[in-house]
Amino acid sequence: MTQCSPLDGASHNAPPPVTRQGYRNAMARLGAAVNIVTTxxxxxxxxxxxxxxxxxxxxxxxxxxxxxxGSSAAGPVHANGVVCINTLAAGHEPLSNLFGGRTPPDERFASGTWHMGATGAPMLVGAVVAFDCRIVRAVEVGTHDVLFCEVIGVAEGGSDESLIYYDRRYHTLSGPTDD
Ligand SMILES: NC(=O)c1ccc[n+]([C@@H]2O[C@H](COP(=O)([O-])OP(=O)(O)OC[C@H]3O[C@@H](n4cnc5c(N)ncnc54)[C@H](O)[C@@H]3O)[C@@H](O)[C@H]2O)c1
Ligand SMILES: Cc1cc2c(cc1C)N(C[C@H](O)[C@H](O)[C@H](O)COP(=O)(O)O)c1[nH]c(=O)[nH]c(=O)c1N2
Known part of the structure; x- marks a missing residue:
């Protein structure tokens, strides 16, 4: 760890400013599910x-x-007012990287099998779970828009193995087994 904090047992003098990179390094220590948000x-x-x-x-x-x-998806998401949040399963790393930037939208959807949800947003066949939503509010915070999405439909998939992003790498988290 490069910055002092009370967790290191350091004194409580004025803390150094948190830089963007310092913040990202800290956030890399939080594991998170990986989703493809479609519209x-x-x-x-x-x-x-x-x-x-x-x-x-x-x-x-x-x-x-x-x-x-700044995402190329921002315009369409706001214009459509609907999203489907597709939570990825083990083995979906290539799909995550494809939707992770710089590829034209139609090339992204050439991979995977997609159904249309009730909102019209694409739903990924094989997702751990998919939340079909309409956006009810958007709040601008710095570089991002926080989208509040009311869930109008849920589809639970068959996979018990979730894709997790932690320490800038993908991991697999297994659910309960029957034995
Ligand atoms: N919330 C986000 O916008 C977000 C989250 C994860 C990854 N990403 C993007 O994916 C790419 C690879 O990320 P990485 O995790 O390998 O390395 P990284 O060092 O860019 O990010 C480390 C962590 O910081 C957070 N983060 C990254 N960019 C952010 C942003 N612009 N706003 C808020 N939080 C952000 C995320 O929790 C991320 O896992 C980068 O281009 C990154 O911007 C964006
Ligand atoms: C694992 C992982 C996680 C995230 C991302 C990437 C990756 C690889 N990205 C980045 C986002 O997917 C990317 O900016 C978009 O695909 C838009 O890129 P283009 O503007 O279309 O090139 C991302 N972007 C965002 O706005 N919110 C997020 O939570 C995340 N999380």
Whole structure:
């Protein structure tokens, strides 16, 4: 660890400013599920990989997604007002990287099998779980928009092995076994 903190037993003098890189290094220590967030509608079909996804409340069922305002997916997501949050399973690393930037949208959807959800957003066959949502609020924070997404449909997949992003690498987390 390069910066002192109370966890190191250091004194409580004024802490050094947290740099962008320092923040990212710290965030790399948090494991997170990997999702492909898709959209379709008048703004066109698009999708991006996201680890910044979190449950907000179960009444009404609501998730949040943090979307970089500079992403090529931002325009379509806001124009369509709907998303499907597809949580990836073991073996989906190539799909995560494909949706992780710089590839044109149609090339992204050439991989994987996609169904249309009730909102019209693409739902990934083989996802651990998929949340079909309409965006009910968006709040701008720095470089990102925090999208509050009301869940109008859920599809649970068959895989018990989840894809996790931790320490800048992919890992697999297994669910309970029957024995
Ligand atoms: N929330 C995000 O926007 C986010 C999250 C994960 C990865 N990414 C992008 O994926 C690429 C690879 O990421 P990496 O984890 O291998 O290395 P990294 O050093 O770029 O990021 C480490 C961690 O910092 C956080 N982070 C990264 N970029 C961020 C951003 N712009 N805003 C808020 N938090 C951010 C994430 O938790 C990430 O896992 C980078 O281009 C990164 O910007 C973005
Ligand atoms: C593992 C992992 C996790 C994330 C990302 C990448 C990867 C590889 N990216 C980056 C995002 O997927 C990327 O910026 C988009 O695909 C948009 O890129 P283009 O602007 O289309 O090139 C990303 N972006 C974002 O806005 N919110 C997020 O939570 C994440 N999380």
């Amino acid at each position: 379709d509608g008048p703004g066109g079909r698009h999708g991006f990989t996201a680890s910044a996804v979190c449950s907000v409340t179960d009444s009404p069922p609501t998730l949040l997604v943090c979307l970089n305002k």
